[in-house]
Amino acid sequence: MNYCNGIIDWNNDESLTGYLITILVIALSVIMLSEDIHGQPSQKSLTFEQRKPAGNAIEQSSSILKVPSENRFLLTPLDKIAIQDFDTPAKSPASPRLEIPPAIKYDDDLSLDVLKPGSKMFVDSTHADKTEMLFSEFAPLFLTDPDFETAPPLNPPILRRPLAEFGPPQIELEAEEENLFKGSLLTYPHEAPLGYTGPSGILPKDAQTSSHFVPVEDRWRSGFPDWDRYDKEQPPGIDYPYEHGRWYDPYNQNYLKGDFPILGQHLFMNFTGELESVQEFRQLPVATSPFESTVDPFSDPFFGDPNQYFSSNFFLLSFELFHGNAAFKPIDWQFKMTTAFNVNYLDTNELAVVNPDVRAGTTRQDDYFALQEYFFEWKMADLSPHYDFVSARVGSQQFVSDFKGFIFDDVNRGARVFGTRLANRDQFNIILFDQVEKDTNSQLNTFNDRKQNTLIMNYYRQDFIYPGYTAQASFHYNHDHPDFLFDNNNFLARPDPVGVFEPHSVEAYYLGFSGQGHIEKLNVSNAFYYVFGNDSMNPIGGKAQDISAYMAAVELSYDRDWARFRTSFFYASGDSNPNDTTATGFDTILDAPNFAGGEFSYWQRQQLQLFGVSLVQRESLVPDLRTSKFQGQSNFVNPGLLLFNIGMDFDITPKLKMITNANYIMFDDTEVLETYTFQDDIATAIGTDLSIGFEYRPLLSDNVVFEAGIATLIPDEGLKDLYGKYDPFTIAQVNNPQLDPLFSIFVQGAFVY
Template sequence: MRVPFVIPAALMILAGSFSAEAQSSQIPTQPESTVTNPPILDRPLEVKLAETEPKQAEPSLKPVDYDQPAGYAGTTSVKNRHGANADFEPVEDRWRLGLPAYDRYNRGFPNGEDYLHMRGSLLDPYNQNVLKGDYPIYGQHTFLNITATNTMLFEGRQLPTATTPLESTARAGTTDFFGRPNSFLFNNTLTVSFDLFSGDTSFKPQDWRVNLTPAFNANYLNAQELGVVNVDVQKGTTRERSWATLQEWFAEYKIADVSPEYDFLSVRAGAQPFTSDFRGFIFSDTNRGVRLFGTLDGNRDQYNLVFFRMLEKDTNSGLNSFNDRDQTVIIANYYRQDFLFPGYTAEASVHYNNDAPSLHYDSNDFLVRPDPVGIFQPHRVETVYLGWAGDGHIDHFNISHAFYWALGTDSMNPLANQRQDINAQMAALELSYDRDWARFRVSGLWQSGDGKINNSHATGFDSIMDDPNFAGGEFSFWQRQAIPLFGVNLTQRDSLLVDLRSSKTQGQANFVNPGLQLINIGFDADITPKLKSVNNVNFLWFDKTAVLQQFVFQGNIDREIGTDISTGLEYRPLLSNNVILLGGVSTLIPANGFKQLYNGFGGADSKVNPLMAAFLQVTLQY
């Protein structure tokens, strides 16, 4: 059927080709030497361009409007070039590329919601802000991050409180050693951090950095017995103090990039925060020092070498002063990620503490160095800690562990009344399992104790400046409260260790102590994305009690301390750290060992009731 149409078409093609040959044969040819290019290429190229291109317009000096970037970008120090092209306008500042206004849901950009293309303001710390390090303040590599944090604490607690019956008592006729336990604490700390740095904000380490963080504190304590707020009983039962200082001040410089994967070597000098392990068992503080740190193997390995020349602390706020403490701390650690198991990080560390002999009274006139027990003679404590720790997960189970071995000397321990060779250990282990919104935890801690106070071997473990996040952390009664015992503390505030030390921040480490055994059962629940619940039960025992028996002159003290029960809530209404409400309630139900330490003249059961504590902490951050 299609043949009749195909044949005529073929004939037409052939006819066309013959016609083309006939026409080409009629064109006269020129010798090969006189052949020229087509006429349009005969003319010089620059002449053609001059004839065909329009004359360039002069650059425009008039600013050109363009879309603004998200958040609050402030003004740029990078000058833009303006041309005559209406379709393209160069923006030299690569950080401030504009985004068109886009109300995706047609709701007018409501406050408090995560909304696309939000236009921020200078006072908005949540969306992008030039004062929060999101946009450079100068050029394209220099950023400033200003962070203001106000932490307000209200805390009521019950603690064994001495009545000072040999001097004066708050109530006439009081003869017992321990009186009314109630006290109330208010503490407010405001810090303003100015962090100036150069480099990209996310993809590689900073080239240099300067940080200044002034801090301002006001605190108030109300007790029910004399000799608590001040050693002078005439000072009454209330105390108001304030303190202002430069808490952090340091400069940081990147020495070199050591690999194409942005591994680096940097140095930082000045008063700086540092935590030496995952949970803060040995050292966690902000203090004056020089730190050499960096990464290797594509950030799989991290390392630190830190030299601290410790500053004296203010007694009531815990903030730094500008006075030298005459204490040297050197720390070296090395982290390896994905060690043996993906998601598990291992750490090896060495700590060195040299705390020189000194005599020091705190701002409330209490003697804190040396400890006001035994002979209280100035002495040097020199210790090396060998540590192995790990944190992460193995398959579906989370694991965190640590082991430390302390070796050294104490030139004249006040309790033992002689020189001591230190040989003490500490071990901790936490296992947890996550199931949807809940985490189930079990953990244990062992702090070796000293079983023979009269020999020259100190086997009770103590830290340098610990702040552990373990077994309930800040919600635990045992860890949160400093429980006093005749001039020293059985345990320090924000510490789990039983060390009979005058003060964690101003006293010296004491390795002649009873030690501790702890078993914890915990349950954490993310009730909503904004609300988290933390619940813990700790069972507590002294590791050994010989030191306690000699210290309080009692023939027999049991090892059972008691049960610490705590529950707490963390509420973040904005789903960020700009507003955090933290509250908790805890109790210590004493067992025989604790009752025997704090009993009255009526026997082991007199006036040794369960101790209660409750706190509310409000953190506001810009």
């Protein structure tokens, strides 16, 4: 190349190549210099039109802003700009409108607008210079290319809130621009929170002074955007996230259900209302009046009409006040009170059933109001950084001593210390009950002292040997003092009206090991208890007794899709010699086992009377021969029990479940029954218990639950020996009593707020 006189030799290849390289270097230098000057990549185009009105009117400017990029941003000057929607045909219908009021006019409301691709914005301002600055080349509304790729649109969209994924663009303002927007703060949309929040009890402490920090005082009532998940305008009956609650909705988040604090950040209230109604038709062996006339004339069989109707209705109101962080950590303190009102009705077809006085007739209606629960709980100490704690609770409270409720399940007056260890892997309880007397017909608590003390200690270990299997070791101590009591129906409850009639004390110590969980695919539930102690005067044995008895139970089940196949076994030892000084029949304290059919089983649901005591108690398994589970005393001179169970549970739909069970039941030893009834050769076979039950949850929750069940007990020789009839009575039939199958049908509904 020849640079003299600006002449280039085009025939020289070397000159041509050098010239091209020079041009390329100059071009790159210009590009780099341009980036250094602007400090950012090239900007997207921004177009607007400005028109000034004619006449002597106040000078205004009307501008159309178009944002063709995918960027979205937020800009809200508190004292300068207010963005609203107008529908003015003279301008542009249904277009966002940006209004800059005069300096003397201020708008303190927080506002938000989103500029989307192709949107138009009309600006009216009395300050033309400010309008020009807003839409100048270097104005803050002029956006730069993002350093990231635009995310593809989501279908269906998760949130319609802008900036949720990418965040606002970083905008650097010049000095004059900062003066223009002085006092402008970054704000967030004021959207309604989820659930029924109630009034906020949190006072603001921090004021927003910059856009770098936006104080959120009430973190419990953070807003959520509306989301029509299926684009169907949210018809009822379809599951939708982010639902706004109502005060009468107990399922979604609710101020009245402990989901939002009522005062400050940590004080919550939980109000619960419950209505439970049980309607039951049943057949029970009922003895006719021994001395007085019967309901029906010429009714001479010893056992009369077994048909009965029973109704029980509970109304409960519970108020709970607690301090803590809801579900995030153990509560600091808690107060709870529950009132209960019960109305019950019994209709029988024989006299001396509702009351020993036959003049009381065959029906009984009763009601009772009780303060069922009342306690105060406080956390005494934190045991580890993993929310392990130890707390104390004093007052009337509910407690179940093991997984199935084999020994103790009751609401009563006591003091409890409980907590967790090793990041909640271990749990422990120590509780002492000074029990109160129960109302006879409703089983609700009274304020009368029961003269019975119960101490329970247990320790749980999760993932014991096998992951998913929880083991429990427990100790129970029950001391029932001597007492004399007639119940509300004028029947003798303590001591038992059999054998030696004398008030006596019972001291029993239970050592137990139980577990529940799964081992691989096999569900396992097991329990073993050994009880020892003494009875100062057993009414059937007629003398003091040393107690030594045991119980074992195991349930194995396997889940296959929507069905569960179960098999169970239960054993309670019986007393083979009631005339010695060792009581080997197993009895409980206050049991309510959910085992082998539970409330759907005839044997467990019904209370079979046998003269002055009950062969088996309502909601119990063991044939303990005591007057009442709640008002009578434990009796360890009893026949014991063997129960073999198979069952299947079917989740027919998410709302409907079916439970089926077949139990074969036997006495362990009938020597006690022979002594008690003055009979010989009573067979051990009780019979076959068949049951089917349904649980229906129309709202897919426990707020509304309906249950129905039908069960029958097909008697075998042992039950016929106790309750059989001889029709007609002849010497040939003395060893062949007749007893028809016994049925029970119940319908139960629970409505919980």
